[in-house]
Amino acid sequence: MKPIRKFTVRAVVPGPLAALEELAGNLRWSWHEPTRRLFEHIDPEAWAGSGRDPVAFLGEVDPARLEALADDAGYVEWAERERADLRAYLDEPRWYQGLGDDAPRSIAYLSPEFGIAEALPQYSGGLGILAGDHLKAASDLGVPILGVGLFYGSGYFSQSISPDGWQQERYPVLDPDGLPLSLVRHPDGTAVQVVLALPDDRALVARVWRAQVGRVTLLLLDTDVPANPDDLRRVTDRLYGGGGEYRLQQELLLGIGGARAIDAWVELTGAPAPEVFHMNEGHAGFLGLERISSLIGEGLTFPEALQLVRASTIFTTHTPVPAGIDRFDRPLVERYLTNNLLPGVKPGDALALGVEPGADPATSAFNMAVMGLRLAQHANGVSRLHGEVSRRMFGSLWPGFDTDEVPITSVTNGVHSPTWVDPALRALAERVLGTADSEHAEWLSGALDDAELWSVKRGMRAQLVADARRRLAAAWSTQHSGAPAPEWIEGVLDPDVLTVGFARRVPTYKRLTLMLQDPERLAAILTDPDRPVQFVIAGKSHPADDEGKRLIQQLVQFAQRPELRARIVFLPDYDIGMASVLYPGCDVWLNNPLRPLEACGTSGMKAAMNGALNLSILDGWWAEYASEDSGWVIPSADQAADASERDALEAAALYDLLEHAIVPRFYDRSEHDVPHEWVGMLRRTLAGLAPELGADRMVREYVDRLYRHAWRHGRAVGADHARGARELAAWSARVRAAWPGVSVVHVESGGVDAPHVGDELRLRATVALGELSPDDVQVEVVYGRSTADETIESPRRAVLEPTAAKPGDGPREYGGRVVLDRAGAFGYTVRVIPNHPLLLSAAELGLVATAG
Ligand SMILES: *Cc1c(COP(=O)(O)O)cnc(C)c1O
Numbered sequence: 140m141k142p143i144r145k146f147t148v149r150a151v152v153p154g155p156l157a158a159l160e161e162l163a164g165n166l167r168w169s170w171h172e173p174t175r176r177l178f179e180h181i182d183p184e185a186w187a188g189s190g191r192d193p194v195a196f197l198g199e200v201d202p203a204r205l206e207a208l209a210d211d212a213g214y215v216e217w218a219e220r221e222r223a224d225l226r227a228y229l230d231e232p233r234w235y236q237g238l239g240d241d242a243p244r245s246i247a248y249l250s251p252e253f254g255i256a257e258a259l260p261q262y263s264g265g266l267g268i269l270a271g272d273h274l275k276a277a278s279d280l281g282v283p284i285l286g287v288g289l290f291y292g293s294g295y296f297s298q299s300i301s302p303d304g305w306q307q308e309r310y311p312v313l314d315p316d317g318l319p320l321s322l323v324r325h326p327d328g329t330a331v332q333v334v335l336a337l338p339d340d341r342a343l344v345a346r347v348w349r350a351q352v353g354r355v356t357l358l359l360l361d362t363d364v365p366a367n368p369d370d371l372r373r374v375t376d377r378l379y380g381g382g383g384e385y386r387l388q389q390e391l392l393l394g395i396g397g398a399r400a401i402d403a404w405v406e407l408t409g410a411p412a413p414e415v416f417h418m419n420e421g422h423a424g425f426l427g428l429e430r431i432s433s434l435i436g437e438g439l440t441f442p443e444a445l446q447l448v449r450a451s452t453i454f455t456t457h458t459p460v461p462a463g464i465d466r467f468d469r470p471l472v473e474r475y476l477t478n479n480l481l482p483g484v485k486p487g488d489a490l491a492l493g494v495e496p497g498a499d500p501a502t503s504a505f506n507m508a509v510m511g512l513r514l515a516q517h518a519n520g521v522s523r524l525h526g527e528v529s530r531r532m533f534g535s536l537w538p539g540f541d542t543d544e545v546p547i548t549s550v551t552n553g554v555h556s557p558t559w560v561d562p563a564l565r566a567l568a569e570r571v572l573g574t575a576d577s578e579h580a581e582w583l584s585g586a587l588d589d590a591e592l593w594s595v596k597r598g599m600r601a602q603l604v605a606d607a608r609r610r611l612a613a614a615w616s617t618q619h620s621g622a623p624a625p626e627w628i629e630g631v632l633d634p635d636v637l638t639v640g641f642a643r644r645v646p647t648y649k650r651l652t653l654m655l656q657d658p659e660r661l662a663a664i665l666t667d668p669d670r671p672v673q674f675v676i677a678g679k680s681h682p683a684d685d686e687g688k689r690l691i692q693q694l695v696q697f698a699q700r701p702e703l704r705a706r707i708v709f710l711p712d713y714d715i716g717m718a719s720v721l722y723p724g725c726d727v728w729l730n731n732p733l734r735p736l737e738a739c740g741t742s743g744m745k746a747a748m749n750g751a752l753n754l755s756i757l758d759g760w761w762a763e764y765a766s767e768d769s770g771w772v773i774p775s776a777d778q779a780a781d782a783s784e785r786d787a788l789e790a791a792a793l794y795d796l797l798e799h800a801i802v803p804r805f806y807d808r809s810e811h812d813v814p815h816e817w818v819g820m821l822r823r824t825l826a827g828l829a830p831e832l833g834a835d836r837m838v839r840e841y842v843d844r845l846y847r848h849a850w851r852h853g854r855a856v857g858a859d860h861a862r863g864a865r866e867l868a869a870w871s872a873r874v875r876a877a878w879p880g881v882s883v884v885h886v887e888s889g890g891v892d893a894p895h896v897g898d899e900l901r902l903r904a905t906v907a908l909g910e911l912s913p914d915d916v917q918v919e920v921v922y923g924r925s926t927a928d929e930t931i932e933s934p935r936r937a938v939l940e941p942t943a944a945k946p947g948d949g950p951r952e953y954g955g956r957v958v959l960d961r962a963g964a965f966g967y968t969v970r971v972i973p974n975h976p977l978l979l980s981a982a983e984l985g986l987v988a989t990a991g
Contacts, residue, residue: 152197153209158222163193165225166319167353169256170275170558172565177221181208190716192258194319229354233281235842242842243850247413248273249287249397249423251389252295252378253359255352257716259318260294261359263378263679264644265741266457268715269521270419271352272555272741273841276834278353279557282842285404285413286357287397287423289389290315290348291378298679298712302618304695306680306688310377315348315361323347323358323404331407333360333399335391336479343371345392347400356410358400360392379681387467387475390507394425395480398433415849417453417841418515421465421507427452427514428481428489435483439861442868445514447861450977451853453845454515456508456547457738459528460648465507467493472505496535512536512547516979517849520549521739524762528735537982539989541934546980550844551760552739553837556829559745561723563602567595582826589818590811596726596750596821601634603724607675608632610710610717631705632673637805639754639797640725640746642677642713645687648736651678652690654729655697656790664797665706670806672797673706675721677713718742723749726817727770727801730755731793733785734775735762744832750821754796756789764831768823771796856977867977870915871984874973880909881916883990884950886969894965900957904939904969904990907950913941917974917981918953925966936981939969 152160159178168174178193179186182200189196197205208214235242252267253259255274262268270286277284293310301307315322323331323346335343344367345360362374374388405412418426427448434444458464469490476489492513493505512518512533520529526549530542537545568574571591572581581587608631612624632638645651654661654674664672676694680687691709698707710717722728728746730737730753740759747753753770755761765772773792779785804817830836856863885905894900906918923934939953959965970989972981981987 151202153205155209155215156205156218158215158218159193159197161222162218162225163197164319164321165229165351165353166255166259167225167228167278168193169258170555171225172562174221174225177218180214180217181205190257192256192319195258195317198317233279234839235281235283238842238847242847243283243414244411245283245285245413246415246417246846247287247397247401247426248277248284248417248419249393249426250419251288251393251422253286253288253357254715255350255357256319257714257719259320259350260313260714261288261291261378262715263295263681265739266420268554269457269552269741272553272558272834273419273838274352274355274357275555275558276553276838278355279555280835280838280842281354282838282846283411284355285401285410286352286355287393287400288357288359289375289378289393290320290359290361291380292361292363292376295378295679296682299614299617300691300695300709300711304692304699306691308682320348320350320359323349323400323407325407330364331400331403332364332366333392333396333403335396335399336477337371337388338474338477341368341371343367343374343388343392343396345375345396345400347403356404358397358404360396360400362392383467384471386465387471390422390465391425391475391480394423394427395429397423398426398429414853415451415453415846416448417455417846418511419455420457421454421511424454424507424511424514427510428476428484428492432481432484434861439864440868441484441488442872443861443864446864446867446871446977447853447857448514449516450856450864451849452515453517453519453841453849454511455519455521455550456511456529456533457521459520459525459532459736459738460646461532466504467507469493469501469503469505496538508533509536516546516852516983517845518547519845520547522551522759522763523549524735524759525549525738528738537985539985539987540982541930543934544980544982546982548844550837550840551763552741552744553832553834554741554744554748555834556748556832559719559722560748561599561602561719563595563598564723564749567592579830580826582822587822589813589815592750592821593813593818597634599723599749600638600726601724603638603675603720604632604634606717606720606724607708607710610712611708614711627704631708632675633671633705636671636673636706637727637802638725639672639674639727639729640676640721640751641674641729642710642718642721643740643742645678645680645690646684647686647690648733649678650731650733650786651676651687652693653731653786653790654793655693656787657794658697660794662700662703664794664802665703667802670802671706672802673708675708675710675725677710677717677721679713718745722746722751725749725751726805727752727754729793730758730761731773731789732756732758734758734777747824747832748829750825752801752817752820752824754793754801760832764828766828768820769828770820770824771800852977852979863977867975870975871973874911874915874984874986877910878973878986878988880907881911881971881988882907883918883969883971883988886990894959896959896962898959900959900967902939902955902957902967902969903942904953905950906953906971908971913951915974916971918969918971920955920957920967920969922957922965922967924961925964929966931966931968 250270252262253270254262254267255271296308299307330346333345345362348359350357363372430448431444476486493510494500494503495506520526529547530545534542534545571587612628615624695709722745728743728751737759743753756773776785776788887903889901918939919936921934924932939955942952942954973984
């Protein structure tokens with residue numbers, strides 16, 4: 140019989156074990172192994188069955204067992220010790236507290252998805268996992284982040300595969316009462332609600348769930364409340380569940396509702412209000428509009444409020460694929476962006492923020508990334524290469540400037556090692572290296588011998604093999620209406636065979652099936668009688684992406700071949716739980732995107748931290764960290780005539796590396812069956828590379844380079860009743876209006892008849908400023924090596940100073956010198972740019988007048 144309603148009754152834990160409830164209520168258990176062991180001890184089997192989620196687990200454990208443990212003084216004391224450890228973790232000063240008062244008191248971090256734990260499936264892939272790792276590392280470092288997202292009633296989706304290889308989606312409904320969440324309530328017990336005005340006098344109501352991620356609070360908005368009509372209850376039913384209006388409603392809720400939830404939280408708890416706002420991708424862009432609306436309520440104009448909001452906002456872009464950016468039809472956005480929704484904001488002003496550069500404002504799509512960049516004075520990509528790609532991709536927002544000057548920097552992603560490093564490897568570090576910190580140069584030390592490290596690696600491989608068999612058997616049963624799995628599944632994979640992993644979302648650019656370019660060559664590699672190789676593959680395709688599903692189907696059908704099925708498997712329903720066994724179990728992590736479409740990629744980082752070597756196209760993070768110590772580079776065939784030739788060339792390189800470099804090294808064994816050269820690479824990866832890949836490194840960089848900068852700048856612009864914002868807004872408007880009158884009229888140079896290194900180039904420029912005064916501008920010479928295609932490479936800049944102070948409004952003269960410090964072709968030009976102490980980059984206003 141099917142129930143009409145379901146809910147979860149939370150367990151009543153006996154008084155002496157109250158510590159367990161406190162420990163279960165903080166998601167730190169998801170990366171704190173000692174806490175997990177404490178729960179596991181209660182009932183190891185039920186623990187594994189609960190998906191290692193303490194909240195669900197406590198609900199399922201036999202109450203008699205809990206009663207017995209409540210009488211067990213040793214266990215009670217153990218639980219209290221762990222609780223004391225958690226409390227100390229939450230209270231003690233950590234890295235950030237060492238910065239004293241010279242840092243923001245609170246930072247809001249908005250993201251459409253958060254991947255924190257298997258038990259809280261609120262992510263689809265890398266973006267969400269990154270956000271989860273960001274919060275966890277912030278917690279460890281004591282960074283006062285307040286996370287904001289949505290609660291999706293069915294998460295992303297749960298994947299199974301039909302017998303003919305086609306992806307099936309299921310949307311099991313999550314019960315928030317059974318998850319590690321608590322409802323945010325007023326002191327009188329009623330739920331805190333956030334309300335958004337919608338067109339046609341409707342209102343969207345959301346309640347707010349709170350997840351505690353170590354020291355970090357995460358607020359998740361949920362529209363599944365009785366106050367909403369049915370269609371609006373479904374606004375947060377799925378992550379990336381549809382386009383158009385549904386997606387717009389979600390993003391309005393995330394940005395505008397998110398800002399309102401923050402206000403409610405601050406009011407309710409007295410927590411410090413955020414002073415810096417970080418938008419993880421464009422989906423949260425409406426946040427800026429809501430803040431502008433509030434500031435207009437405090438008496439600022441739209442342009443003034445915009446300056447103040449920009450000063451303290453950071454926008455992180457994650458996709459180099461234009462198709463990956465959210466764009467809405469303008470009439471749709473126009474219908475929603477009303478004065479009721481955003482009091483004080485003229486719809487035209489709001490709409491203008493999303494107009495794509497060069498497009499007709501009346502018809503342009505509303506582009507969320509473009510709006511994000513206009514609402515944030517600080518922006519970054521997520522690897523060095525992605526920074527460059529983003530500066531090119533968004534360069535047209537700053538016309539007239541070279542890509543080098545586009546104000547988008549980069550912070551390379553990192554991964555949270557306490558979450559991702561296998562407990563066996565951490566235990567080895569503790570035992571042999573004397574530190575729980577597995578990221579340590581001591582991995583090279585003679586105190587650890589190769590055989591010991593190799594045996595731990597084998598253990599992790601065996602754990603993956605067992606997990607894969609279990610998953611395949613379960614998937615078989617599901618596919619065949621509960622029939623028991625055939626025996627051959629028990630023989631799938633081998634804990635002593637070279638194991639290659641590949642798991643990620645399945646958009647076409649990631650090329651799931653590149654390995655199938657020459658199926659017979661791959662089959663030969665897999666089934667080599669002496670030196671076999673096995674592949675473990677997983678990944679979800681977006682439900683609307685049939686092309687991705689076809690790729691999965693090709694792979695599944697290949698893996699179904701009876702002679703291959705023991706050596707290549709596709710595991711359905713890739714998630715954090717699978718990932719945490721998969722990375723440690725692999726020897727090689729394969730990554731073959733079309734360069735440069737992988738913004739960063741983090742799975743290879745997680746693999747490296749677990750002693751896997753990367754076999755990857757030089758894209759994303761690997762483009763800056765690749766080394767012979769840590770893996771192999773698959774050369775990109777960028778020069779290929781077409782896509783299929785490129786795929787063929789890159790696949791051939793992949794097979795070559797496997798056959799001639801990887802397989803021989805893996806199977807080159809000493810008399811004790813240890814591959815010393817391989818283990819040497821593994822040690823160098825753990826010692827040299829892994830420490831660079833940590834999310835702690837990433838979060839420190841965000842703090843040092845972006846959060847503190849945005850905070851100082853926000854204060855400068857906001858001080859004294861936003862005097863800076865008012866000045867900057869008025870000044871920008873004046874400069875913009877007068878800019879057509881600015882030009883470089885004439886440039887003269889001297890001192891370079893037969894130039895040698897060390898000579899000085901003397902310059903004199905005549906510049907027309909129109910209505911502007913010399914204080915409003917900077918005149919500069921831009922110079923450097925001149926290339927064949929008439930550009931200046933890696934240009935440098937030097938300021939030219941006014942020479943004779945001519946009275947009146949006529950053209951003015953500027954002069955200066957440049958030392959020719961390098962031989963070869965040299966080029967220069969002179970330009971005028973706006974100059975104001977509150978601008979952060981030369982390109983900021985997108986205004987420039989260049990000679991010639
Ligand atoms: C790390 C991770 C990802 C992201 O991997 P990429 O290499 O960045 O594509 C996706 N899903 C899960 C479950 C992960 O753990």
